[in-house]
Amino acid sequence: MxxxxxxxxxxxxxxxxxxxxxxxxxxxxxxxxxxxxxxxxxxxxxxxxxxxxxxxxxxxxxxxxxxxxxxxxxxxxxxxxxxxxxxxGRRGAATDAPEEARPGLRQLLETVRPAPAFVLNQGSDILAENPEGLALLPGLASWPRGRRNFVRYMFCHPGAPDIIDDWERMAEDCVAHLRTIPPPLAEALVAELTVLSQHFTKLWAEYDVRVKSGTNRSFRHPSLGVLELRSEVLSVADGQRLVVFQAAPGSPSALAISRLSTS
Structure with missing residues (x-):
């Protein structure tokens, strides 16, 4: 089919x-x-x-x-x-060449600090992040650059369900967004996660399709406690996107994320 x-x-x-x-x-x-x-x-x-x-x-x-x-x-x-x-037939093409984060998006990672932020490609590979972004997802720093992928972290890191509040909803959003990209760009990741995660396989078979946009997210950081953040997504023409997690000004979470990079 x-x-x-x-x-x-x-x-x-x-x-x-x-x-x-x-x-x-x-x-x-x-x-x-x-x-x-x-x-x-x-x-x-x-x-x-x-x-x-x-x-x-x-x-x-x-x-x-x-x-x-x-x-x-x-x-x-x-x-x-x-x-x-x-x-x-707009399928796109897979490539073995490593993808680099756009210089402008890499600069924005510093501009938005101390808000945790990431540069992702269409397949949710993490091309770059600021120190707060790395600290927001404990365990990510131990993965080599080529393994850092937001969807892979969701389904393969054992601590993800404890770190991300309402993990189920974020997992559904990640898989639904993965369905929106040209199939060749997702084939290797889908094949890997289908073997490693029964939950991913179930969600992939449901074939939900949804482009990721800004939404409220809650994280349970092991050192700083609960962080109530809102994600915002800035996409550019080549498919790369900047994802920033912001806290409401003056909130306890705003104070907490200012300490993320030193936690």
Missing amino acids: SDLGEFLRSRRGRIGPGDVGLSAGVGRRQTPGLRREELAAVAGVSVDYYTRLEQGRDRNPGAAVLDALADALRLDGDEREHLHRLAS
Whole structure:
């Protein structure tokens, strides 16, 4: 099954006939969610054509067809963009060359201190961080640069569930964001985490798609206690992004993060 077909099938299984104004009929349904013929009818395409899309036998649907399917599947903005990206074949390319943090973003790491901050690439590799960022995630400093990846830390560092309050929600957000990037850029990390973490495998199979944006996060630092922070994300054209965790001015957390780099 193609990436496009996998995504369509996952979303078809999440909505029922009642969600799109259809009768569920009588008897037990064998298929979770909508049947192919039901979705095709709501989207205004033939069952044969939709089946070819889902099975990967037709990979060039027009924008109007994609929009009709997105409407029928009740996709949100991130999911709709993901559908169009999969259909367009904008897959990106993997490379063995080490990626360097953009100089401007590296400078901002110093500018925002003492707020913990990281420069990430599309696959959430940590290309650079300030001292407070390194201290915010205990154990990260012991990993070599090539292993430092935010998603890997979430699922492979044994202390992550204790350090990150509401670890489950952040884990879901990390996996959903990983689904938004070109598949070749995530293949190696996905293959690794699928072997190492059953929880990652479960979340990956759910195929949630969500671009990360600013949100409130809580950390339980072993030396400084609970840190109530808000993440902000600045993205640039090549896919790198600056992630900054800020505390409310004058709050106990603001005082605490000023001591992070010396903790």
